[in-house]
Amino acid sequence: MSEFMFGSGRGYLSASFANVARKHGAELVNYTDPQCICGRGCNPHRCPMSRRHWFAAANRGEPFNSRVEQAVMSRIERVKELEL
Secondary structure, eight states: OOEEEEEEEESOOOHHHHHHHHHTTEEEEEEEOSSOOSSSOOOTTTOGGGEEEEEEEEOOOTTHHHHHHHHHHHHHHHHHHHHO
């Protein structure tokens, strides 16, 4: 079975975001690219500019994928407002 990925962006997200995703059947993925992007010669997987995140869920097709994405992303926006 393939994965449905959505909500990608720069930086890492905290455990509270992972909890939101989990409640809706998705998973938060925090990833650091092995290459240095900032140009300062960072060690592999250490460059803060190389940090990315996205959410992944089982790819069950439509309308399931859209429902999961909408549920997670709308709740994520509320959590972001609270964390600021």
